[in-house]
Amino acid sequence: MREYDPNRDRERVEEVERICEVGPSGKLCIFTDLLGDPICRVRHSPSFLMLVAEIGDEIVGMIRGCIKTITCGNSNRHLPVYAKVAYILGLRVSPSHRRMGIGLKLVHRMEAWFRDNGAEYSYMATENDNLASVKLFTDKCGYTKFRTPSILVNPVFAHRLTLSPKVKIIHLTPSQAETIYRRRFATTEFFPRDIDAVLNNKLSIGTFLAVPDSATWQGTDHFLSDPPKSWAILSIWNSKELFTLQVRGASRVKRTLAKTTRVVDKALPFLRLPSFPDFFRPFGFHFMYGIGGEGPEAVKMVKSLCDFAHNVAKERDCGAVVTEVSGQEPLRFGIPHWKMLSCPEDLWCIKRLGEDYSDGSVGDWTKSPPRISIFVDPREV
Structure with a gap:
């Protein structure tokens, strides 16, 4: 076992990826094309590593990992408690x-690499029904089931969505977005300490704030000191530049029905039918992160932001808009999605790596109850 070498390993790693991506017979499966960059899903993290397992000249396995500093769970504090x-x-x-x-x-x-670099916890995500993966990590590696966030997927239709005239959407600068996130969401579980690096990354399309149409924008300080009664915020990450997805395993009947909806939608666009995009060919997607808001109309504000994100994705020729939120997140009711494409319970498992902690009063985070919200880092999607 050794570190991945892109010059000598790329093609062999891609071959193993192709061999492993064989879905169950008769079921729809999503396949990933990493576009020739096996480390694309961790490349933008603060610290990352990819290992390969080799027998002779044959690569027989690989694993990727990254390390960051985030807010860990402690519901009794108003200040963030960070852990590596x-x-x-x-x-x-x-x-x-x-x-x-x-x-x-x-x-x-x-x-071992995690421990050498000071990581206090290790976690992973997998499908709830991936029994082999769950058994490996929980039975043999000492991980415990931790969180079950929901992955919500919404197709990008052939027509633009009409935004609510009662909502004003403001495009924030990275600096403005950072200030709001740190002031309002820094205690959210898994909030990255280097949120500025995320917001300034070339893949971050932007951060958008929804406020009532009557509200006036007078800068970040004024917004934080005297926010409107209801508001919402989210950021958009361009995952299309990293990898593409493709749905396989669909029957000819399902393919035909999906194509029919597109044909009818194109012929009669004024009906604004929810046609099914061509997910049977490779497609890219945008990831919405940092979703938050306050007030009695916050859910409606989130809905407007998601509609806006849909239109941004349409302009950039994306097939879907995706996000991941806590299963207890009240704002999820404002996030449009198709159940057939979404995952109601993505399973996160966690393991405590050592006894030395940045804050001993936190205790063992692996045993903490889930919180209402969770911040999913787009660099690890």
């Missing part, structure tokens, strides 16, 4: 070399 946390993703083992302990060895080697 590691994230595991993209664990793959060639089907011909499974049940040989390769996956377990890759996880242990990655955790």
Whole structure:
């Protein structure tokens, strides 16, 4: 097992990815094309590593990991309590070399790198029904089931959505967005300490604030000291530049029905039918992150922001708009999505790596109850 070398490993790693992405027979599955960059999903993280497992000249497995500093759960404080946390993703083992302990060895080697770099916790995400992955991490690696956020996917239709005339949408500068996020959301679970790096990243399309149409924008300080009765905020990340997705396993009947909706929508656009995009070919998506808001009309404000994000994605030729929020997030009711494409419970598992903590009063975060909101870092989508 060794560190990934792009010059000698890229093609062999891509081959293992293709072999591993074989979905269950008769079911719809989503396949990922990393566009020739196996580390694209961690490249923008503060610190990252990719390991490969090799037997002779054959690569038989790989794993990716990254480290960042985030807010950990402590509902009794008004100030953020930070912890250095590691994230595991993209664990793959060639089907011909499974049940040989390769996956377990890759996880242990990655955790050693985490510890060497001061990480206090390690976590990973997987589908609830991925029993092999869940069993590996919970039974053999010492992880516990931690959070079950919802992945919400909304197609980008052939027509623009009409925005509410009662809502004004303001495009914030990265500096303005950082100030609002740090003042209002810094205690949200998994909030990244380097939010400024996220907002200033070239893949961050922008941050948008929704306020009543009657409200006037007089700058960040005025907004924070005297916010409108209701408001909402979200940021958009351009995942299309990193990788594409494709739905496979659909029957000919389903493909035909989907195509029919597009044909009818194109012929009769004034009906504004919710046609099904061509997800059976590779498509890109935008990821909405940092969703938050306050007030009795906050859900409606979020709905307007999501409609705005849909139109931005349409202009950039994306197939979908995606987000991930806590299952207890009240604002999720304002996020449009298709149930057939979404995942109501994405499973996050976590492990405590050491005994030394940045703040001993936090206790063991792995045993803390879920909080209302969660901040999903777009650099790890």
